[in-house]
Amino acid sequence: QKEVEQDPGPLSVPEGAIVSLNCTYSNSAFQYFMWYRQYSRKGPELLMYTYSSGNKEDGRFTAQVDKSSKYISLFIRDSQPSDSATYLCAIPYGNNRLAFGKGNQVVVIP
Amino acid sequence: NAGVMQNPRHLVRRRGQEARLRCSPMKGHSHVYWYRQLPEEGLKFMVYLQKENIIDESGMPKERFSAEFPKEGPSILRIQQVVRGDSAAYFCASSPGTANNYGYTFGSGTRLTVV
Numbered sequence: 001q002k003e004v005e006q007d008p009g010p011l012s013v014p015e016g017a018i019v020s021l022n023c024t025y026s027n028s029a030f031q032y033f034m035w036y037r038q039y040s041r042k043g044p045e046l047l048m049y050t051y052s053s054g055n056k057e058d059g060r061f062t063a064q065v066d067k068s069s070k071y072i073s074l075f076i077r078d079s080q081p082s083d084s085a086t087y088l089c090a091i092p093y094g095n096n097r098l099a100f101g102k103g104n105q106v107v108v109i110p
Numbered sequence: 111n112a113g114v115m116q117n118p119r120h121l122v123r124r125r126g127q128e129a130r131l132r133c134s135p136m137k138g139h140s141h142v143y144w145y146r147q148l149p150e151e152g153l154k155f156m157v158y159l160q161k162e163n164i165i166d167e168s169g170m171p172k173e174r175f176s177a178e179f180p181k182e183g184p185s186i187l188r189i190q191q192v193v194r195g196d197s198a199a200y201f202c203a204s205s206p207g208t209a210n211n212y213g214y215t216f217g218s219g220t221r222l223t224v225v
Contacts, residue, residue: 006152008150008152034213041218041219042218042219043114043201043203043216043217043218044153044201044216045215045216046213046214046215049213088152088153090213092208092213094166096141096143096158096165096166096205096208097143097155097158097169098143098153098155098213098214099155100145100152100153100154102150102151102152103152
């Protein structure tokens with residue numbers, strides 16, 4: 001079983017819509033959860049970082065962790081064309097490794 | 111702060127040649143990681159290094175691939191006798207400490223094409 005699973009389907013939304021992305025993970029002992037954003041032809045950049053359960057908000061972005069169902073979510077409010085990118089969930093595990101989901105390509109249409 | 115620097119950005123090699131990918135971590139970062147990204151597969155861990163030490167190479171193919179992070183100079187990912195299946199984007203990342211506390215900072219990647 002993989003450490004983290006992310007349904008890699010693309011997502012197109014109109015500008016201003018709420019984008020909702022999610023991942024599931026396998027090990028209830030995981031405590032740290034991350035979301036990376038990757039623009040085309042660029043490296044991933046750390047977008048959000050949460051520890052344990054609950055919500056974390058940063059501007060238009062909210063990261064949510066539900067440890068009871070081993071589910072992590074990222075919400076983007078008032079989406080902008082500049083949010084068009086691939087979003088990857090990531091979990092640290094083992095010897096300083098990060099396990100990444102396959103990513104969701106988000107396109108925000110003006 | 112220049113960030114994580116990778117070069118070259120694009121590399122084309124014929125089958126059987128060697129590919130050398132270079133990575134200079136962020137200033138102050140002593141942990142270096144290499145990941146490979148293939149379409150439809152996502153980012154896969156290859157190797158974790160600290161200065162002059164390979165800490166974890168469990169994600170590296172057993173043959174043809176090697177990595178180093180010398181005392182002086184950049185980290186090098188070396189692929190000998192490349193095959194078409196090695197075509198991918200290779201990303202280097204660095205961190206000042208454990209991934210738990212810091213996550214990674216990634217470079218822009220080297221896109222290897224084997225023809």
